[in-house]
Amino acid sequence: MMAVLIFLASVATLCMFFASYCRSLVASSSRHPLSAEVRDVTGIRNVATAADYARVVQLLKLCPERQEDRAGLQAVDIYYSWLTVARRMLAWIAPSLRSWTEHEQACCAYFAAVTLDRRIAHSREMLTHEAEL
């Protein structure tokens, strides 16, 4: 019984730290301005919406991966799935939760767009470097 209680408390703490970690990843990219090219390709003008996420992730799959952003992107992807579940399951209990989850998912979409921007810049740098060689 004690082990079950400790397990439940640890899992709750784990989820709390994971959500905060993902929020810190998203927050660290919120000040990064998107390039005009990424704005055009993703259709994000000034503010991203929750619906942009799936499209940006599809575009990310077309770009060569960068090792350092893969883990962060995976973590935010899990966080986005949690938010989707929360929106579907809990929104009818507390309607205010719907707008909150939508805002959070929009932040995830912006994070993905910033990652796309970095990948494009990185690929371009690599091409320039190869051309110089």
Add this chain to the structure above:
Amino acid sequence: MPGPIDLSIWFLGTAFELLFVVCSLARKSFLTYLFLNLYLLISIAVSTGRFVFLQSYGQGSSQYRYFYYYSDALLTLTLFCALISLYSRVFGELRTGEYVKWGAVFLLLGTAGFSYAVVAQSAERLSTDFAYELSQNLYFVGLVLTYILWGAVLKLRETRTRLVQIILSLGLYFSGYAASYALMNFSGRFSIIRYICPVLGCFLPLSWSLTILRNSEESRLVPAQLVAVPR
């Protein structure tokens, strides 16, 4: 001798620990995060030592077991110091360094005293039992301290991205460890559970390395975005 999966996770963990030290040196942050680097350097040395003992004496030998438990206690103590160094950085601007230092010493002595009281009854193998008990209790204290530190980060509206992400990774590590230990207690028959703790051991240095690589020391985040409900 551990199986190929155990060995692979072990080597991967040590490689990630080395990666963090290299990243810190490359990003000129070695001294800024001195205690985190010391913890991982000691961990690399301990891993090497354990491997040598394992090869020389075998997993069931008393030499390996003594080395394992004493080195585990040493590692937990170093991790405790690393956590306290994060406290010093978070509370640094409030000039409460002295209080943090004395609080840490008091907590460490208290935990050591409690661990001694628990194992004092058994005269046999007192020192190894003490090392094991101290290690376990310090892990629990570490989890509680990390939780309090995260509360302080939110309250003080900490903006340093690296510091925030390092603390969150530590929180994930401690809570994952506690959850897997509890899981092992009531469902120890599933062999996959025994891999969770070593995998968590790989996660911590990897996550710290990515934090150092992705963000500079000057990177700042908006503190309001860290709390679920903006104040």
